[in-house]
Each structure stands twice: as C-alpha cells, then as structure tokens.
Amino acid sequence: MNDLSGKTALVVGASRGLGRGIATAAAEAGASVIAVARSATTFPEPASGSIQAVVADAADASVPGSLLDRYDPQLLILVAGASPLVRPLQHHTWETFSANWHTDVRIAFHWLREALLKPLRPGSRVVVISSGAALAGSPLSGGYAGAKATQRFITGYAQEEANLADLGITFTALMPRITPLTELGRPAVRAYAARSGQSEEEYVRQLGKPLSPEGAGEAVVELLRADAAGVAPGYLVTGTGLQKLA
Numbered sequence: 459m460n461d462l463s464g465k466t467a468l469v470v471g472a473s474r475g476l477g478r479g480i481a482t483a484a485a486e487a488g489a490s491v492i493a494v495a496r497s498a499t500t501f502p503e504p505a506s507g508s509i510q511a512v513v514a515d516a517a518d519a520s521v522p523g524s525l526l527d528r529y530d531p532q533l534l535i536l537v538a539g540a541s542p543l544v545r546p547l548q549h550h551t552w553e554t555f556s557a558n559w560h561t562d563v564r565i566a567f568h569w570l571r572e573a574l575l576k577p578l579r580p581g582s583r584v585v586v587i588s589s590g591a592a593l594a595g596s597p598l599s600g601g602y603a604g605a606k607a608t609q610r611f612i613t614g615y616a617q618e619e620a621n622l623a624d625l626g627i628t629f630t631a632l633m634p635r636i637t638p639l640t641e642l643g644r645p646a647v648r649a650y651a652a653r654s655g656q657s658e659e660e661y662v663r664q665l666g667k668p669l670s671p672e673g674a675g676e677a678v679v680e681l682l683r684a685d686a687a688g689v690a691p692g693y694l695v696t697g698t699g700l701q702k703l704a
Contacts, residue, residue, distance in 0.1 A: 461683055462507070463488035468531040470516045470569065471538025473499040475640035476587060476674040480535055483675025484682070485509045492529050494538075516565045522572035532579060533682055537587040538565050541642050542602040544649045550600045558605035566609045570616040573627065580626030583682055583689075586613045587674075590635040590694060593703075598649050606633075614691055628686045632678070633703070634695040637669040638662050667697030 462484065472481040473495035481493040485507035493499060493511045501509040514521045516538040526534075539562035543554045566586055573584055588610045589596075591603035610631040617629040636650075637643040638658065651661035662668060677695050692703040 461488075462533075462679070464490075465533055466490045466492065466529055466531040467533035467535065467682075468492045468494065468525060468529055469535045469537065470494045470565070471536070471587075472511075473497060475537075475642055476634060476669075476671050477535075477537035479671025479673070479675040480537060480587075480678045481509060481675075483672070483679045484533070484535075487679045487683075489533060492525070492531065494525065516569070517561055519568050522569045523576070526572055526576050526578070530579070532582045533585075534569070534573060534578065534582070535585045535587070535678060536566060536569050538562075539605075541645075542596075542599040544598050544645045545600075546598060547600070555600035557600065558602045559608075562602075562605045563608050563612075566612055570612060570629070574616060574619055574623075574625070577620075577623070577625050578627050581686070582627045583686070584613075584616070584627060584629045585678055585681065586610070586629070586631045588613075588631045588633050588692075590633045592631075592633050593694065596646070598653065599646065610692060617691065628689050629691075630681065630689055631692045632681075632695050632700075633692065634669050634674060635665065635697075637665075637697075639668050639670045669695060669697045673697055673699075 467484040467489040469481040471477040472493035481491050485491045485504035488507045491509045493509050494514050499511045540557050589606040592606040592610050596603040613629050613631040620627040638647040651658045677700050690702040694701040
C-alpha cells in the first residue's frame with residue numbers, strides 16, 4: 459500500500475519546473491495535493507491521488523497561515539521563489555541583486571514560521587527546495603546563492619525549534635543542481651557556458667545527468683516515504699537522485 463495515500467501535500471510554487479514535477483509525483487504516489495501558484499494552473503488527472511490547484515501569492519504573509527489552517531497538510535513542500543536576473547555583479551542594481559532575498563527568503567520565513575506556530579501535526583514533513591548555488595555560489599545571479607543558503611539555514615533553525623517544543627515535525631532542505639530542463643535553469647546554463655567559453659552542450663555534459671522536474675518529484679517522494687529518523691537536514695539533488703549532506 460502506498461504510504462502517501464490518505465495524506466495531504468501542500469506544494470507551494472507548483473505551476474512549472476521542479477514544483478510542478480513534485481506536485482505531480484506526490485499525487486501519483488497517492489497524496490491529495492494542494493498545488494499553490496500565483497496564476498491559474500491545470501494538471502492532468504493523476505492515476506492515483508488528486509491535485510487541486512489554488513491561486514495565491516506565496517510571499518503574502520497572510521497566505522501561509524490561511525492555507526495551513528484550511529488544508530491541514532501533513533506534507534509541506536516549498537518551491538516558490540523569484541527567477542534571478544543573470545548578469546555579472548557590476549551590472550546588477552541593488553534591487554535586482556536583492557530580489558531573491560525579498561522573495562525566496564521571505565517565503566521560507568513566513569511558511570516555516572506558520573508551520574511552527576500552527577503547529578503542523580506530529581509526524582508532518584516540511585521540505586524546502588533551496589539550490590545547489592547555496593553550496594557552490596552563483597556569481598552571475600546576484601544575491602541568489604546567499605538567499606538560497608539562508609533558506610537552508612532557517613530550515614535548520616525551524617528543526618531546532620520543533621525539537622525544543624517536541625512537535626514531531628521533520629524539516630529538510632534540498633539543493634537541486636543547476637539544470638537546463640527548467641525555465642529557471644536554462645538562462646543560467648547559457649550564461650555560465652558562455653562565461654567559460656564552452657558550448658551549452660559541453661557545459662551541461664560536465665554537470666552529469668541533468669535533473670528533470672520528474673526526477674525532482676521522484677526524489678521528494680522518496681524522501682517523504684523515508685523513515686523520519688533517517689532523514690538528514692540537507693541533500694544535494696542531481697539527475698541521479700539524492701545525496702545526503704553532512
């Protein structure tokens with residue numbers, strides 16, 4: 459029997475890319491998925507589980523508490539964020555440089571805060587999709603890498619608070635490697651290939667098997683199925699799956 463059956467999964471930022479892949483995979487694994495996006499989104503009918511699209515701004519401070527109260531999920535996956543402007547440091551303005559600090563970090567802060575305040579039910583899982591840039595930096599993406607590193611840090615802070623309050627909630631951050639298979643990753647791949655004097659094909663080849671939305675969905679479902687006691691605070695996610703981080 460599928461162990462996601464009977465569970466509600468709230469996927470924030472589910473309209474495209476990795477978020478869409480995660481929402482679809484969770485439904486196929488039997489979950490009742492609430493797919494949150496800023497614009498109306500449609501999904502094919504899953505063979506198992508269900509997907510309900512909800513239009514909401516994930517960065518609005520009033521949204522997390524409202525949706526968590528309405529749907530009472532056992533599984534919360536945060537994917538939403540801003541697409542960084544890809545250009546060298548000196549060509550950024552402060553506004554473009556800090557865009558991800560005011561969006562990605564804001565989203566993680568409000569949703570993690572509300573998950574603790576509600577709180578989510580014991581046994582709940584929270585997965586924050588950060589970025590491989592949090593580990594390696596991203597010199598052509600302004601403050602993106604710093605924002606993603608902060609998401610990873612505050613996911614750990616949330617776990618500490620949950621442990622202190624004996625809430626029984628597991629918080630985990632995933633760091634997907636740059637991929638040409640999403641709208642977010644394609645501009646970065648082009649820019650870094652040009653910067654290194656390589657073709658896009660050469661640049662992508664050195665990264666190994668690229669991560670697809672479907673692969674991200676499989677990785678998240680694998681993590682949600684795992685015993686909570688064995689879940690690490692963070693993972694790198696590549697086309698070959700999950701790699702536990704120390």
